[in-house]
Amino acid sequence: METRANYLLIGAFTLAGFLGLLGFLLWFARVELDRQFAYYDIYFPTVTGLSNASEVRFSGLPVGQVVEVALAPDQSGEVRVRVEVDAGTPVRTSSVATIESLGVTGQSYVGISAGDPRDPLLEAVAEETVPDIPAGRSVLQTLSQDAPEILEEILQVSRRVSDLLGPENQDRVANILANVENSSAELSQALEDFSAVTETIATATEDIGAFTSRLEDISAAATTTLETADGTLRQVSDLAERAETTLEVGDDALRSGRQTLDSANAFIETDLPRVVETLESTLASLRTEIDRVGGDASAMLAEFRQTGEVATARLAEAEETIAALDRVLDDTSRSVAAVEAAATRFDTFIAEDGTALVTETRDFLANANEVAEAAVSVAEEDLPAILRDIRQATETAARTVESVGADLSAAAGRADDISAEVAATLDTVGTTFENANATLGRINTALETGESALAAAERAFTTADSVMTEDVQQVVTSLQDTLARLDEAVAAVTADIPTITDEIRQTAERANAAFAQVERTAGDLGPSLQAFANDGLPQYTRLGREARELVENLQTLARQIQRDPARYFLGRDAPAYRR
Incomplete structure (x- = not known):
């Protein structure tokens, strides 16, 4: 070691570096010492993927973070999430909080809706120290929770389509077409x-x-x-x-x-x-x-x-030409009138x-x-x-x-x-x-x-x-x-x-409409079901697996930071000073 080292300069340099590093960390963490915060409690039935320090967004804009995730004190089974947001955030009585996923990684964050501008602010009318924001369901949660019902309805529709296209209905449709063909032939013969x-x-x-x-x-x-x-x-x-x-x-x-x-x-x-x-x-x-x-x-x-009598026999065979017969009747009436006048x-x-x-x-x-x-x-x-x-x-x-x-x-x-x-x-x-x-x-x-x-x-x-x-x-x-x-x-x-023509036409139209509806339903459901089975389910599986890995990595990182923050940020090797 040096026997003539300038300890004052070294100490000043060390303090300056420490202060600079602390300022950099504060700047990097976006710490605002003079910032005012507001706290709200949100009760969710499940908080999968959500933890402390998770981001809070108001209408998509970052306004705070999650400061606490714990079970509800009333032991109702719900999870209480306390969020810290900027005091100027206009959280209203009609605002709803949901858990959303961010990006491809699926990182969860708390999203708060703006609500109706005509409603009052929640903090101004709340009686509790920490107001409660009503919890809602996100699109992903709605889809995840309603997926069994949707699949059940899809299965029912598929069964109904199968029943509709079954052999019995096919035989009925074949009979209808045969009857229509026979009716057309009989109509031609009648004509x-x-x-x-x-x-x-x-x-x-x-x-x-x-x-x-x-x-x-x-x-x-x-x-x-x-x-x-x-x-x-x-x-x-x-x-x-x-x-x-x-x-x-x-x-x-x-x-x-x-x-x-x-x-x-x-x-x-x-x-x-x-x-x-x-x-x-x-x-x-x-x-x-x-x-x-x-x-x-x-x-x-x-x-x-x-x-x-001959005229009556001929007329018994007739079934049309009313106009010509009317003229003949007029002539006959005039002739009979002339005979009657003469007889009179x-x-x-x-x-x-x-x-x-x-x-x-x-x-x-x-x-x-x-x-x-x-x-x-x-x-x-x-x-x-x-x-x-x-x-x-x-x-x-x-x-x-x-x-x-x-x-x-x-x-x-x-x-x-x-x-x-x-x-x-x-x-x-x-x-x-x-x-x-x-x-x-x-x-x-x-x-x-x-x-x-x-x-x-x-x-x-x-x-x-x-x-x-x-x-x-x-x-x-x-x-x-x-x-x-x-x-x-x-x-x-x-x-x-x-009447017969209208009935045949209506029957054909109803049959065409039924077949068209079946084809449209099958055409609409087929690609969606196939796309969901081919793409949606694997993506959901992969998304869950990546989410679990991400959570495990974040938990490992958090434990490391909690055990030794200075060592994590400043490095593992201690500096060596030479005299």
Whole structure:
């Protein structure tokens, strides 16, 4: 050793180095001697990875450290962690403390949330000396604690997916697809059948149109015939009026012809039966012709009925084309209305003019007795000339009746000519009545026979009218019922097809949605589960192992520092001084 060492300099240098090293340590440890601290207690259920001197962060900013970790005094099993933070840290009543992990190493620290700025500071309202901050769970703790439940739910979802995709549901889906395919095939066949029905209806519509055209022609012909008959009857009314005038002129002659009747009895007994036989044969021919005309009318109505039955049979096969059938019904309604109008006019004529004509005839017969009294005197004076005129009138009447019967048999359209001939005949008869009033008795019989003929004609026309009205009404009613059934059938089919289509579409949509949901669920869970199994679990295992190693290293370091801080910071070798 040196004998002349400067101990004062060496001591000063040593003190200066020690003070410098102490300042460096204070600076390195960030020790603030004038710093003010606030203390808070936090009660955690577990503090894995947390120890004294662990960092405390407020909203991610370091503000202090853990100064004590111990069990709670009330022995509730919780761990009390006392933290030391800067006095200016705004810890509020809504702030929550959690244990977080820092960095890749997983070092734990206490994190305090800022809370609601509107809440008061915890230190200002707390009654305890050391306020308590409510403890919360971190994301890692939440994940660690809820992981079993999450795994259980994932397993349940997997089982449900397996059940959903099991053989039974696969068979059901296969059956649904098979049913959809069968429904599509049946729908195609139904559409083909519907097309065939449409073609049949179109054909029936054409036939009905042709029948309607024929019915219109027949209705027009019937209307023309009835109009002609109306004109003929009007002419007959005119002839009746003229006959009445003639009878008025012959009243004087009849008053003077009463005596002539006695002389006319011989004529009545000899020549008159032959005339009556001729008239009766003529009337029989007329009845035959009328019966034949009635038979033709019945045959025509039978043809109408048969045509209606054919139309009904055709309409029974139809199921659509409502618009065309509506037009046909309109045409048929107009035709039936025309027939009904014509029949109404004919009935009106029979009810009004025919009744008046019969009444006038009966009045004429009532006055015949008075005429007969005057005819006696005329018969005594003018009988020979009257007999000749009677024979001529009888022959003329026979020819006229035969001509009328032939004309009625030949064609009903010659009613105008017949009316003219009847008018000429009535003129001749009027002239004959002026010359021979003795024949009024027999003419009365002829008028009675004519009245019977008119009654028979009236009955025939009434029968024809009733047949036409009832049968045509039945045909129209049958057509309306058939069209109503057709409309209901078409409406039912039309209403069922959208329903079936919607059900098939909804079933397919639900099946697609179920499969899509299953695929989405499997697609969403598959990568997550695979990634968690491949990456997450090994990382958690490695994280726990590294955390344990880190804690052991920190504990070893802390024990070394506690045993010999100076030696740890200043070194293990003692300095050697040379004299």
